[in-house]
Amino acid sequence: MLHYVTLGSNNIARSKIFYDAAMQTLGFVCTVDNAEELAYGPPLAAGEDWINRFWIVKPYLALPATWGNGTMITLTAQSRTAVAAFHAAALSAGGFDEGAPGLRPWHEHFYACYVRDPDGNKLSAVCERAE
DSSP: OOOOEEEEOSOHHHHHHHHHHHHHTTTOEEEEESSSEEEEEOOOOTTOOOOOOEEEEOOTTOSOOOOOTTOOEEEEOSSHHHHHHHHHHHHHTTOEEEEEEEEOTTSTTOEEEEEEOTTOOEEEEEEOSOO
16 A cells, blocks of 8 residues: 655754664665665565665755654564564664553554654554464
8 A cells, every 4th residue: 555655854864873773673774875865675686676665854845854743654573573673773773762562452463662763753663473
């Protein structure tokens, strides 16, 4: 359903530190890195083109980037260990805790964590597998 997600940042260099650390725990790599934007996607297999599904950008309108109240981006984790690694990496790279890794009441195997990036954007990593 979604083609890609874009979040605004007021400091691309600071965002790179945060997102490089957090996204690698879920198996994503930085595929675009310049003063205006970052992009993340899965590592390439032989003969593939980049698939950038997650962008961090300076806002086009040149107004300060702000987070959305009620907005959250949720990323799929392949294991509960990856959820915990995402949370730890995000916090150590300048993020803020919004909910430690653990089971949530949405269903029996909904294991999630919640963080905010340095610009205040809310992110979650979720594993829905029984472990």
